[in-house]
Amino acid sequence: MPLDKMMSAAEVIAELRDGMTIGIGGWGGRRKPMALVREILRSPLRELTVVSYGGPEVGMLCAAGKLRRLIYGFVSLDVIPLEAHFRRARQAGTLEVMELDEGLLQWGLRAAAMRLPFLPARTGLGSDVMRVNPDLATVRSPYADAESLLAMPALTLDAALLHVNRADRRGSSQLLGPDPFFDEWFARAATRCYISCEERVDTSCFDDAQLARVAMPIERSLVNGVVEAPWGAHPTSCAPHYGIDVKHLKEYSATAADDSAWDEWRQRWVDCSPADYLAAAGGAEHIASLPLPVF
Amino acid sequence: MIASPAECRLSELCIAAAAEAWRDDGEVLATGIGLVPRLAASLAMASFNPELMMTDGEAYLVSEPVPVGPRGDYRPRIEGWMPYARVFDNLWGGRRHAMVTPVQVDRYGQSNISCIGGDFQRPKVQLLGCRGFPGNTVHHANSMFIPQHNARVFVKGEVDMVAGIGYRSERLEPGQRTFIDLRLVVSNLCVMDFGGTDHALRLRSLHPGVRLDEVLDNTGFSLEYPEQLPSTTLPSPEQLALIAELDPHDLRAAIWPDNPPAVPLA
Structure with a gap:
């Protein structure tokens, strides 16, 4: 089996460039590729455009000055409804944004996935999504109805970063939580896709027809690199392995109060090795014991 | 023990009044965001509507509503x-048919x-973002629950950022079609709907002990109301028992x- 896509997190981030458009998988406080995001925070990368169902990675990238532009429908930590660092950046007026309906966000990814310039939608019509995004255009149906629809432009990504439960070295993967979110569409919309995994497994582990139908939406040809990153979604959840680290996210949120608080937080949680991070977060056993959120 | 309506709390009155939103819906996905x-x-x-579909709050459809909070031995x-x-x-x-709690309604x-005050590029207060409001309101039925009925929520003029669309046809260009269907609005003071002139918000019933002028004074725009204003119906003992189970x-x-x-104490 010659195909080997294993990489380190640092090697993945070294393939990214300033100004790129990066899609980040997961949803709010759930299954975010945080180990890869921390690698971005440590890197010299800047002026990034991020497309996301936003969670703490958005606030961290804002706080670290990595973002030029954000394309989003919401930013939330789930258990903490509002994202403090994202709010701070917005209220300072420093962030260029494209705020969309969250269904339009996936529509833009789907357009990119199919190499179409746009997909039509009613979503957005009559709302301020049209006002605050003056570049959004409408298109008229060529059929008898002649209906006027929003032409949601393709959200083509230079790279997608995802965190999955299991992957093999060839790039096949399984998502074992109750919701695969929109990871598939991030992968398909991206020129290059990198996945971090809780567990690296042998390909033979995927020989399960039931799971193959529901838990494997991302075929390996979409994947350029695989990073082994156990606990790599912390402090977000990675069902069924571990839940959201609420205490951690509360401490993180509090650091939006002033710059020195963020600097201290950054030294402790970003400028450290994965091993030090895991130890500071209470170790593997502690993370494994974090209860899955009940919604 | 089944609680009696005399012991009913405002929360239970609002839950029962808000449940009415789905009474005649038949087989649709009912999504209630917030408690x-x-x-x-x-x-x-x-x-009264067992045909409704509902999720466990995450990703599975369930054949009976999942009680809120820690589940103990309960399995959806x-x-x-x-x-x-x-x-x-x-x-x-x-x-x-969704029911949500916006921070502003006009x-x-x-x-x-999404956000409040300032301008969109630099809002005074950033909230969640639009979430699914534009798509929800353009496509299906929506109702609202407002826990604090005041003029900062029911705003004069237009909301700061139109996330959910309303009955403002001048915001649509020729040829644009929507399936807008705004239903019930339940607040801590009253029940309303969009049956007023040109689909304006209209009062339907006052909660027990609430005065008409109290509602009008706490609404930032002219709220229509019928000559005969009923009192919001109290939940039945059976409904109170169900609420306690849920x-x-x-x-x-x-x-x-x-x-x-x-019912406020006299």
């Missing part, structure tokens, strides 16, 4: 799968949860300080 809307949808499904009764991607497939097709039902940890007691009764 009162979730319990209201659950009450509707557990009583799964009858299908409804991850977020399928929620969009469902709602763009229109088979859904006379024609436009709603906001909220076994009494999370509803914390919605308002002091957990006020439905």
Whole structure:
């Protein structure tokens, strides 16, 4: 089996460039590729455009000055409804944004996935999504109805970063939580896709027809690199392995109060090795014991 | 023991009043975001509209409403799968009725949860973002629950950021079509709908002990009201018992300080 896509997190981030458009998988406080995001925070990368169902990675990238532009429908930590660092950046007026309906966000990814310039939608019509995004255009149906629809432009990504439960070295993967979110569409919309995994497994582990139908939406040809990153979604959840680290996210949120608080937080949680991070977060056993959120 | 209407709290009055939103819906996905809307949808499904579909709050459709809060030994009764991607497939097709709590609502039902004040590039207060409001309101039925009825929520003019669309046809260009269907609005003071002139918000009933002028003074625009204003119906003992089953940890007691009764003490 010659195909080997294993990489380190640092090697993945070294393939990214300033100004790129990066899609980040997961949803709010759930299954975010945080180990890869921390690698971005440590890197010299800047002026990034991020497309996301936003969670703490958005606030961290804002706080670290990595973002030029954000394309989003919401930013939330789930258990903490509002994202403090994202709010701070917005209220300072420093962030260029494209705020969309969250269904339009996936529509833009789907357009990119199919190499179409746009997909039509009613979503957005009559709302301020049209006002605050003056570049959004409408298109008229060529059929008898002649209906006027929003032409949601393709959200083509230079790279997608995802965190999955299991992957093999060839790039096949399984998502074992109750919701695969929109990871598939991030992968398909991206020129290059990198996945971090809780567990690296042998390909033979995927020989399960039931799971193959529901838990494997991302075929390996979409994947350029695989990073082994156990606990790599912390402090977000990675069902069924571990839940959201609420205490951690509360401490993180509090650091939006002033710059020195963020600097201290950054030294402790970003400028450290994965091993030090895991130890500071209470170790593997502690993370494994974090209860899955009940919604 | 079944509680009596005399012991009914304001939370239970609002849950029962809000449940009415789904009474005649038939087989649609009922989505209640927040405690009162979730319990209201659950009450509707557990009583007068068993055809409703509902999720466990995450990704599975359940054949009976899942009680809110820590579940103990309770296991959700799964009858299908409804991850977020399928929620969009469902709602763009229109088979859904959601109840949400916007931070601003205007006379024609436009709603906001995105941001407040300043301008959009630099808002005074950033909230969630639009979430699914534009798509929800353009495609399917929507109702609202407002825990603090005041003029900062029911704003004069238009909401700061139109996330959810309302009955403002001048915002649509020729040839644009929507399936807008705004239903019930339940607040801590009253029940309203969009049956006023040109679909303006209109008063339907006052909660027990609430005066008309109290509602009008706390609404930032001219609120229409009928000559005869009924009192919001108190939940039945059976409904109160169901609410207690659906909220076994009494999370509803914390919605308002002091957990006020439905009928104020004289």
